[in-house]
Amino acid sequence: MAIRSIYRPVTPRIALVAVLLFVAVARPVSGQVAVVANKSVPIDALDKNELLRLFAGDIEYWENGDAVVIVDLSEKGEVRDSFYAYLGKTSSRMRSIWLKRKLTGEGELPRTMDTEEELLAAIATTQGAIGFVSRDLTSGHPEIKVLIDSIPMTD
Amino acid sequence: MQVYGVLPLGSRHAIDYAAFLGNSPNIRSNRNLGPTGVDTTRSVMAGGRLGVRFDFGGTEIKLGVSAANDRVNYLRGAGNLVGINEDDIDRFDESLTLVPRTRLGGDLAVYVGRAYLESEVIFAFFGVDKEILDLNRTFGYATLGYYLADRLDIYVSYWITDEDARLADHPTDPLTTLTQHASLDIPTVGARYSFNNRVVAKAQVAYVDLRKRETLDSPWFTGPTAAREDQRFTVLALGVSVFF
Numbered sequence: 001m002a003i004r005s006i007y008r009p010v011t012p013r014i015a016l017v018a019v020l021l022f023v024a025v026a027r028p029v030s031g032q033v034a035v036v037a038n039k040s041v042p043i044d045a046l047d048k049n050e051l052l053r054l055f056a057g058d059i060e061y062w063e064n065g066d067a068v069v070i071v072d073l074s075e076k077g078e079v080r081d082s083f084y085a086y087l088g089k090t091s092s093r094m095r096s097i098w099l100k101r102k103l104t105g106e107g108e109l110p111r112t113m114d115t116e117e118e119l120l121a122a123i124a125t126t127q128g129a130i131g132f133v134s135r136d137l138t139s140g141h142p143e144i145k146v147l148i149d150s151i152p153m154t155d
Numbered sequence: 156m157q158v159y160g161v162l163p164l165g166s167r168h169a170i171d172y173a174a175f176l177g178n179s180p181n182i183r184s185n186r187n188l189g190p191t192g193v194d195t196t197r198s199v200m201a202g203g204r205l206g207v208r209f210d211f212g213g214t215e216i217k218l219g220v221s222a223a224n225d226r227v228n229y230l231r232g233a234g235n236l237v238g239i240n241e242d243d244i245d246r247f248d249e250s251l252t253l254v255p256r257t258r259l260g261g262d263l264a265v266y267v268g269r270a271y272l273e274s275e276v277i278f279a280f281f282g283v284d285k286e287i288l289d290l291n292r293t294f295g296y297a298t299l300g301y302y303l304a305d306r307l308d309i310y311v312s313y314w315i316t317d318e319d320a321r322l323a324d325h326p327t328d329p330l331t332t333l334t335q336h337a338s339l340d341i342p343t344v345g346a347r348y349s350f351n352n353r354v355v356a357k358a359q360v361a362y363v364d365l366r367k368r369e370t371l372d373s374p375w376f377t378g379p380t381a382a383r384e385d386q387r388f389t390v391l392a393l394g395v396s397v398f399f
Contacts, residue, residue, distance in 0.1 A: 049166040049167055052167075052210075053163075058161045058163075058169060072352065074351060074352075076305065088212045088213060090268075090269065090302065090305070091305055092269075092302045092305050092306070092308065092349070093215075093266060095349060095352055096271075098352060099352075099355070099398065102398050104159075104173070105157055106157075106159050106173070109352050109353055109398055110352060112351060112352050112353075
């Protein structure tokens with residue numbers, strides 16, 4: 001009687017499932033950054049140039065008269081780096097722009113949150129607020145709308 | 156009071172404009188006390204800037220011109236470089252106290268990736284009675300910097316101030332003309348660290364080179380009499396800025 005080995009060779013189907021599970025655990029399902037805003041913001045989408053104008057302070061008020069409130073993320077990481085790469089500006093350049101506007105009285109510094117969860121909470125509770133988070137975190141927040149949903153994550 | 160705004164030029168470029176009216180930055184109004192931090196003049200400053208911004212993605216260029224008009228206590232310790240004050244003028248009267256000043260300037264900034272250049276030149280003209288005192292000043296700076304990291308940048312900078320004064324009413328003799336020239340050259344090297352969007356620490360070393368030249372032209376002397384004064388020193392400055 002042959003001894004049946006308890007070790008069975010891995011079939012291709014099992015291997016494929018294992019790879020997919022690994023990828024799912026290793027990074028977010030979407031791997032993308034979303035631009036989000038408080039639901040009071042009177043637009044449903046915007047392009048990169050408009051986004052840059054908002055974050056640079058060129059546009060200070062929405063069409064409904066609400067002040068544009070920029071919410072930035074302080075923690076350095078893929079989400080923040082990806083967002084500023086999409087804007088075409090380094091975060092240091094954006095900081096320089098904000099400080100100059102503050103010094104000349106032409107604008108305020110953005111609100112800065114330590115985590116994405118805090119940023120979402122700030123946007124959900126602040127009229128006119130706009131910011132950016134991982135797209136995976138945007139669902140289940142009725143106070144928030146997504147304006148851009150496919151900014152790729154940079155490595 | 157300030158009015159400012161942006162006019163888009165296409166999708167990425169823009170025109171910036173600003174106009175302001177307010178207190179003159181004339182904080183050295185008392186010769187005995189030095190900088191008082193308080194504008195004691197009964198004057199306002201009016202001015203503005205018109206500029207254009209070109210954004211080519213990773214490269215930005217900003218150009219602008221500016222103008223401002225105010226009145227300064229230039230002859231009562233308000234900081235003229237040549238050191239002229241009311242005691243140097245025989246026929247000094249109160250109309251010379253608040254000296255009208257007009258400043259015309261131009262600025263240029265270039266941002267390429269992590270590197271940046273920021274520069275400005277300002278020409279100041281003083282509306283003093285030119286039969287008594289002819290005074291003008293030029294100020295300029297250029298700063299070249301580079302971001303070593305997201306929060307850390309280093310820079311080198313060069314500041315110059317040139318001032319010329321011709322005093323034709325010397326207290327000792329109305330036939331004597333006093334000509335003065337002062338120049339201030341300050342090369343600087345520094346670093347800046349941003350803890351976050353609101354707190355910035357800065358350290359810089361500046362080498363200050365101050366030169367004064369004075370020429371006394373009088374019929375009582377054979378040929379002009381010249382004098383010079385040079386001062387050179389190094390300054391280490393450390394600071395933290397907190398923005399609310």
